Amino acid sequence: MSKAKTPVVREINWISVIPQLIFMALVIFLYYSLNIKEPLIWGCMTYLILSFGSRAIIAKEHNKGMKLSRSQNFQEAIKYFENSYEFFSKHKWIDKYRFLTLFSAAKMTYREMDLVNIAFCYSQIGNGPKSIEFYKKALSEFPESIMAKTALNFFDSAQNIENNKTVV
Secondary structure (H helix, E strand, C coil): CCCCCCCCCCCECHHHHHHHHHHHHHHHHHHHHCCCCCHHHHHHHHHHHHHHHHHHHHCHHHHHHHHHHHCCCHHHHHHHHHHHHHHHHHCHHHHHCHHHHCCCCECCCHHHHHHHHHHHHHHHCCCHHHHHHHHHHHHHHCCCCHHHHHHHHHHHHHHHHHHHHHHC
């Protein structure tokens, strides 16, 4: 019997793709100006190296939490998401301008992702109250968080079902 896959949501902020494409075009133009053969390939490779490299280095705690979460090691993943949340809270400008600093077109900030992931991990280890606490924290910091709203609605629905069972 195989383990169920942990869901991953990746919404794209399409407007943030524009500066990334401009940056890639500038890198390609730089290689072209330097008479480097195959400037398109070298420019794209440079962009990919910077993109994956910056996320691997700067968002390493978040990435480790995601890896642990995907392997169903939710308890251990929590501490990495908490570390990531602390880092991006101290350096909000990195998260705010992640389309340039991390070459990330993600719609959600790392801070929001970390809070929602912490809440999700708590729900997977059976700690509903902690899960609700972190979803509420995510919603208080990010009032438009669809994931936090949806999860809290789910908890409310489950509670209503449980309350109706005891009444019947």
